[in-house]
Amino acid sequence: MTTTAIGPTLQKRWGGMKWVLLTLVAITVVSVATALLTTPNPGGRMEADSTSPDGANAIVTLLRDQGVDVVEAGSLADVENALTPGSLLLVAQTFYLVDDDALRTLAGLPGDRLLVEPVSRTREALAPGIRTADTTSFGGAPDCDLREAERAGDVEFGVSDTYEADDLALTSCYDGALIRYRADGRTVTVVGSADFMTNAGLLTDGNAALAMNLAGTRERLVWYAPQRVEGESDTSTSIMDLVPERIFWVILQLCLVVLLVAWWRGRRVGPLVAEDLPVVVRASETVEGRGRLYRSRRARDRAADALRTAALQRTLPRLGLGGQSPPAAIAQAVAHRTGGDPAAVGFWLFGPPPTTDDELVELSHQLDHIERQVAQS
Template sequence: MTKQRLRTARWVFLALLMIALVSALGAYLTAPRPGGLMEADSTSPDGAHALVTLLRDHGVAVDVAEDLDDVIAAARPDTLILVAQTFFLLDDEGLNTLAALPGDRLLVAPSARTRERLAPSIRLDGSIQFGGQPMCELREAVSAGDVHFGLSESYRGDGDTPVTRCYDGALVRYTESGRTTTVVGSSEFMTNAGLLGQGSAALAMNLAGTHGRVIWYAPQRLEGGSAGEASLLDLAPRQIRWMVLQLCLAVVLVAWWRGRRLGPLVAEQLPVVVRASETVEGRARLYRAHRARDRAADALRTAARARLLPRLGLGHNPSPSAVTAALAQRIGRDCEAVLYGPAPGTDAELLELAHQLDDLERQVTQS
């Protein structure tokens, strides 16, 4: 009987041990891995673990280069070198080495220095807040469709080399000396958080998956000399640490001293209550005194659109064409001039605009 119990206890112990090991392994594999911008193993919002996993699931071999030596060792004429701009991609010698390596290039949000070395035929054309159609014939962009880049750099060619521009210049590509170079002005759509946007995952996969093998280079530390193994804290003088410690101690003491002087919080009653009609009238008088008919008209149109959108079944921030099309279908006439027309030139025109907006809301409500 005792042997039976020992045998049963042993199997129970082994089962519990297996459950603990599986749980520990699952927790390790699913634990978040913080990291820097576009780091291949980082699961933070600005990391790129999701994109790298998608590429590998679709048969693309992704070689993560920890430093420039790894890029040099893996570079081949049939590979794609993805260079993501980080705070540590600063060395001129390293950029010149990258420029001499074989293979196509994909530059993600490059700085001016990186762009001059690795994409010399591209010029900066400004900054845009862009999201929309590709407006080009590039296969990777056409199949992805609408993409929201967020705040992005816009590029153009230097005039000597034919350049394909997509998404108003947020994505450009050109071929020179047998090498194809692609430049995107923003990394937001390729990050873990940005892949959820419309068309972002498709465009990121299309750009990074054009070759069977991609070298992922997003440096996360300084390279060159002894600085390659040292952090920024190691490079700082020792006196800096004591200064920071003294400043922190001073801030804590000041906060404690001021906190005792202020005493407990007291709820303060507002001195007056202003009616909404008086506020509206006061703002109207200010608009009239400064002859700000354009601002007054914009305020009237913005408020009218905010009240009309729920009645028309439209979401937040629809395009003007979508609003005017819904109104035309609802009341049977074109209202673009009323909602999006030019600013009135006289007070009489401003008053007429207000009447037209009221009439438009009444027709939508009664239809």
């Protein structure tokens, strides 16, 4: 009777294949978990559960961590059911409140009010006697005796409306961008911008502190930021509604095919072989070569765009701003940090492309100077 080495050979191959399959399974599980945990929750501006830059999930989470009972009201009926005399009603996205009956209903509800960036119709119904002033506020120091604003200090509103009144005893802060008064047994607070309460705006200056102080004045907060006209149903169709039902079985079969191909190829995987790179190119040579290409083609516009883009990518995180921030807000934030002129900062960061090599060199020097000032401030 003869014996062969088939048993040990198959066992050795199965050992190698087993680790390949385990690695593929681990990569798949980690990829799916990462996608589920890091995918932002889409939503509208100031929507309580939205994790997009314009959403308000961050401030709502902070308020709940501090013990505030935040109730997300998706409709006027939800507001009526949740609001109590000792609670605070926050109203945002007011351009969707176009129905006079809905505004009258809101005006008759009990509790204090916090109106965020209200349009004229909402302001006249919920904060009568208040009118917009002719000035615009970008934030800065509070310059008032309102405790919530004094504790927050400097804030960055972006572009904000300002308010005034003749017959009301107003407390006005931030050049009129934030006002408060008492009327009919309730406290009414009006703020002319919502940017400081969004996920993208909380990290700037004292924005988070002011948002917490204004929205956390009561133990119960009813958050009402309608994303469509009151009474209008959401008939939008998502991309998943367009996917045929059987496509999931097709995906499952493709995954099975991938696993079989991996098993087939995994039996022939040999040991790793270390190989030296044929050419090592220094980073400085790459940059210099790219610069020569720009110069040979007289592509000063592309060179300037590359310099400005790189400068913004390094500067914006230090200012707590995102890539979606408008140029005016970025210029204002840089000027506020460095003490410079917003117009000059905006020219160097977003101005026209240079027309000569000397202007391109001057642009690079100015961008480097701005970066150093932001980093050292």
